Amino acid sequence: MLKGLIFDLDGVLTNSAIYHLGAWNNLAKELGISLTNQQLDSLRGISRMDSLELILKYGHQEDKYSQAQKEKFAAEKNTKFVEQVEKMTPDDILPGIMDLLNDAKERGLSLAIASASKNAPIILTKLGIMDEFDAIVDPATLHHGKPDPEIYQRAQQLLDLGADEVISFEDAKAGIESIKAAGQFAVGIGDKDLLKGADYLVPTTKELNLAKIEAAFNTNRGK
Structure with missing residues (x-):
């Protein structure tokens, strides 16, 4: 029942997914990573750090940054996302x-x-x-x-x-x-x-x- x-x-x-994906796409570009629509779509539904790890993997940069740097990137992305959320x-x-x-x-x-x-x-x-x-x-x-x-x-x-x-x-x-x-x-x-x-x-x-x-x-x- x-x-x-x-x-x-x-x-x-x-x-709000469009704000998430837009913020991730902008971060990827800042890191010199160009995401396809399919790669961007694969970020739907997964956690913040998992999304970042996937982006770095797509750009062959998974070993380029320290954990502290990755957390900084994720925080920057979230700040931009929240700015959009405030308008909802x-x-x-x-x-x-x-x-x-x-x-x-x-x-x-x-x-x-x-x-x-x-x-x-x-x-x-x-x-x-x-x-x-x-x-x-x-x-x-x-x-x-x-x-x-x-x-x-x-x-x-x-x-x-x-x-x-x-x-x-x-x-x-x-x-x-x-x-x-x-x-x-x-x-x-x-x-x-x-x-x-x-x-x-x-x-x-x-x-x-x-x-x-x-x-x-x-x-x-x-x-």
Whole structure:
């Protein structure tokens, strides 16, 4: 029986992913690294330091900098990202999301955030939906980033639910892999080829419909 929904944040509830990717792209250019669109897209859903390590790997610079230098780069990127976040308003909530959250509340479902972003509380506050969620995973408490299942396992634990009682939402390949590794039902939002591991897929948040998703969830659980 469905009892809870778990959401990634960037690219799922709001378009803050574009700020993340833009800030990473600018940092890469400063380091003399040119990222392809595919390489940039691979940064979706993974932690700050993991993203930086991946960028350095793409530029064959993984052994060029000390840990202190890497942390400085990551901090600089985050400062630029937060500058953009400060401008966010409830108008930045993606289409269909408020209807989904309202329907979930009417159904009495618990809601949690499973985002690799340490800025999740700030973003949710700017969007005016902080109080909608019963739990937010603190990524600083995790040992492994997506695609490891830890973040989604922690989210369901915070809701005091089992893997077969939740549906999780993602727009990133690493996120879908994380959900599936946690044994949960995965809703993918975006490209069908990139997110082919999802149990239920929609091209954009506009198509998210709780009744249809729950029907697919029940069918899946009945197999």
